Amino acid sequence: MLENMTRRGGEPKTVTGELGLIQWIRARARKGGAGPKVGAGVVLGIGDDCALLRVRPGEEIAVTTDLSIEGRHFRMDWHEPEVVGHRTLARGLSDLAAMGARPVAAFVSLGLRREMASGSRDAWVKRFFGGLMKLAAEYDVPLAGGDLAESPVVLADIVLTGAVPRGKAMRRSGARAGDAICVTGELGGAAAGLERLAAGVSSQFAVDSEKARLGGRDLAAALRAHLYPQPRVEQGLRLRGAATAAIDLSDGLSTDLAHVCQESELTAEVDEAALPIAPGATLEQALHGGEDYELLFTVAAGRRIPRMIAGVRVTRIGRMLRRRARRPQVTLKSADGSVRALEARGWEHFR
Amino acid sequence: MLENMTRRGGEPKTVTGELGLIQWIRARARKGGAGPKVGAGVVLGIGDDCALLRVRPGEEIAVTTDLSIEGRHFRMDWHEPEVVGHRTLARGLSDLAAMGARPVAAFVSLGLRREMASGSRDAWVKRFFGGLMKLAAEYDVPLAGGDLAESPVVLADIVLTGAVPRGKAMRRSGARAGDAICVTGELGGAAAGLERLAAGVSSQFAVDSEKARLGGRDLAAALRAHLYPQPRVEQGLRLRGAATAAIDLSDGLSTDLAHVCQESELTAEVDEAALPIAPGATLEQALHGGEDYELLFTVAAGRRIPRMIAGVRVTRIGRMLRRRARRPQVTLKSADGSVRALEARGWEHFR
Numbered sequence: 001m002l003e004n005m006t007r008r009g010g011e012p013k014t015v016t017g018e019l020g021l022i023q024w025i026r027a028r029a030r031k032g033g034a035g036p037k038v039g040a041g042v043v044l045g046i047g048d049d050c051a052l053l054r055v056r057p058g059e060e061i062a063v064t065t066d067l068s069i070e071g072r073h074f075r076m077d078w079h080e081p082e083v084v085g086h087r088t089l090a091r092g093l094s095d096l097a098a099m100g101a102r103p104v105a106a107f108v109s110l111g112l113r114r115e116m117a118s119g120s121r122d123a124w125v126k127r128f129f130g131g132l133m134k135l136a137a138e139y140d141v142p143l144a145g146g147d148l149a150e151s152p153v154v155l156a157d158i159v160l161t162g163a164v165p166r167g168k169a170m171r172r173s174g175a176r177a178g179d180a181i182c183v184t185g186e187l188g189g190a191a192a193g194l195e196r197l198a199a200g201v202s203s204q205f206a207v208d209s210e211k212a213r214l215g216g217r218d219l220a221a222a223l224r225a226h227l228y229p230q231p232r233v234e235q236g237l238r239l240r241g242a243a244t245a246a247i248d249l250s251d252g253l254s255t256d257l258a259h260v261c262q263e264s265e266l267t268a269e270v271d272e273a274a275l276p277i278a279p280g281a282t283l284e285q286a287l288h289g290g291e292d293y294e295l296l297f298t299v300a301a302g303r304r305i306p307r308m309i310a311g312v313r314v315t316r317i318g319r320m321l322r323r324r325a326r327r328p329q330v331t332l333k334s335a336d337g338s339v340r341a342l343e344a345r346g347w348e349h350f351r
Numbered sequence: 352m353l354e355n356m357t358r359r360g361g362e363p364k365t366v367t368g369e370l371g372l373i374q375w376i377r378a379r380a381r382k383g384g385a386g387p388k389v390g391a392g393v394v395l396g397i398g399d400d401c402a403l404l405r406v407r408p409g410e411e412i413a414v415t416t417d418l419s420i421e422g423r424h425f426r427m428d429w430h431e432p433e434v435v436g437h438r439t440l441a442r443g444l445s446d447l448a449a450m451g452a453r454p455v456a457a458f459v460s461l462g463l464r465r466e467m468a469s470g471s472r473d474a475w476v477k478r479f480f481g482g483l484m485k486l487a488a489e490y491d492v493p494l495a496g497g498d499l500a501e502s503p504v505v506l507a508d509i510v511l512t513g514a515v516p517r518g519k520a521m522r523r524s525g526a527r528a529g530d531a532i533c534v535t536g537e538l539g540g541a542a543a544g545l546e547r548l549a550a551g552v553s554s555q556f557a558v559d560s561e562k563a564r565l566g567g568r569d570l571a572a573a574l575r576a577h578l579y580p581q582p583r584v585e586q587g588l589r590l591r592g593a594a595t596a597a598i599d600l601s602d603g604l605s606t607d608l609a610h611v612c613q614e615s616e617l618t619a620e621v622d623e624a625a626l627p628i629a630p631g632a633t634l635e636q637a638l639h640g641g642e643d644y645e646l647l648f649t650v651a652a653g654r655r656i657p658r659m660i661a662g663v664r665v666t667r668i669g670r671m672l673r674r675r676a677r678r679p680q681v682t683l684k685s686a687d688g689s690v691r692a693l694e695a696r697g698w699e700h701f702r
Contacts, residue, residue, distance in 0.1 A: 050511075051414050065508070173399075
């Protein structure tokens with residue numbers, strides 16, 4: 001656990017080493033509005049063997065963990081430290097959103113090379129926590145603990161805890177035949193943004209208004225979708241009770257919809273023409289791209305589907321169907337009415 | 352999150368790749384008695400965006416995370432995969448023990464090199480989970496989720512969740528001047544065992560009775576202390592309400608006692624002659640060794656201290672004192688009555 005202690009009776013003179021770094025994080029977590037609030041979720045934050053959390057009577061606790069590893073999930077030459085911090089937390093918050101859980105506390109286990117842990121105000125680790133805590137403050141989720149270790153490869157494991165009324169969490173397994181399939185936001189933007197980064201476009205196009213003007217709105221939007229995804233926490237909370245099943249689009253529509261089919265023991269048909277493809281993205285990126293962190297959810301056939309939820313567009317993209325012999329798990333229906341199997345071609349490790 | 356899904360409508364033919372591996376883990380978690388039990392802690396385990404947990408009314412949730420990284424916390428040539436799995440889980444359970452929390456659920460995020468994720472019954476990853484789940488079954492804690500990723504360095508981040516009655520958790524900050532300082536078990540054994548491993552002694556001496564006979568009881572005991580530490584969960588539960596403060600001895604007595612001093616705003620004096628030094632260990636190893644995963648706790652001055660708690664020896668090793676100018680944070684009192692400062696020389700990253 002992250003611990004704060006100044007040893008041998010005095011305050012540490014430097015902010016180098018594990019202890020100095022932990023003290024800096026603890027102070028930063030407090031200052032940034034992302035520190036523990038006694039009685040309101042986090043009872044005890046950074047500084048002991050465990051953090052202590054409280055939820056309301058009748059609530060269940062949702063827990064998710066996600067590893068981000070240098071070279072696999074981010075690259076030091078493409079992703080600024082703030083971006084790595086933002087994306088690390090966003091992944092965990094998006095899992096809570098998919099269950100309809102309100103965030104309670106975040107924990108991060110961080111592996112760093114020795115030279116990254118010490119020193120100046122613009123040290124990698126400080127910029128990483130800067131990005132993470134900015135998003136944490138926006139979503140009002142305190143950083144309540146974690147771990148630090150020396151590692152030859154940079155890595156961050158994010159743990160999110162949330163709370164949801166007993167029995168009310170949205171699961172992958174709840175969809176029924178005939179349900180409409182819906183998504184929030186737009187698809188493929190994150191993949192399009194990653195493609196531009198890989199092609200050598202500076203991530204500054206996402207945030208520098210002059211560059212954004214030169215590169216065009218589509219480029220700036222795609223880069224932002226990849227670099228600064230917005231987890232749909234508020235949308236998830238509002239969908240609770242209305243959606244029959246939900247999942248977040250982390251691995252790609254084709255893969256994540258297959259998860260819902262598998263757990264709900266159904267098949268699914270997607271209308272190609274209905275897909276809300278992000279500006280600058282291709283159909284392939286919308287189908288398989290991943291990392292959009294939008295929500296995919298199912299709604300009972302007769303139920304009205306709102307056009308917006310908490311400021312974010314909602315689109316009906318298909319329907320859940322019964323399993324049948326020789327029917328593929330997910331099919332794509334083209335504008336001309338032809339139907340083909342949609343292979344799960346999203347992200348999978350060790351493949 | 353660990354997800355279980357067989358895509359494209361059928362059962363997977365192989366157990367390679369992320370999905371096959373997750374399915375194997377999910378089945379193994381169920382079979383081993385460490386699977387989710389509906390209604391009794393884990394409501395929803397491996398297979399969705401989040402796991403769902405329940406605690407009893409009036410309980411707080413304890414959360415701890417601990418990173419273990421190849422080359423830092425374990426070595427492939429010294430530590431069998433079962434040992435890495437055991438030690439990974441033991442670290443987390445020990446943090447719960449220090450708070451007096453009962454384990455509710457474990458999560459593990461695992462980074463593996465590509466070739467380690469697939470294949471035969473004796474694959475590294477299967478033996479890792481074998482060791483982890485054996486201990487999980489002994490402590491009746493279900494594996495409820497986690498993450499898997501490809502990584503150039505092997506790593507495991509363990510997350511433990513536990514439950515403790517509101518306001519009853521033991522904290523580092525609760526010690527008062529005059530309190531007795533106690534420890535469970537013996538100290539320095541893990542460091543002595545590690546020293547033997549580093550000197551080339553086979554870890555088989557810990558478990559092979561013929562080898563143990565040849566190497567002597569002290570060697571076998573020291574190796575076991577390092578390879579298979581037993582977290583003091585039951586002892587922690589029984590200490591709740593009796594101890595004023597507690598911490599687990601993960602970094603070493605000198606360092607961990609300094610943490611209690613820091614958080615309780617006190618100093619401490621240790622009686623050298625009282626230390627329960629493990630057979631085969633040195634005084635230095637008992638003072639600074641770390642990884643014994645015993646509990647250090649403080650007890651009000653007048654209170655009776657049991658000689659054993661749940662089958663484990665308890666030893667009074669010193670006392671908490673007020674802070675005074677020029678008094679070191681922790682002092683060591685020798686048998687001849689002389690007192691010297693005890694420097695915190697336990698484990699610290701990035702030092």
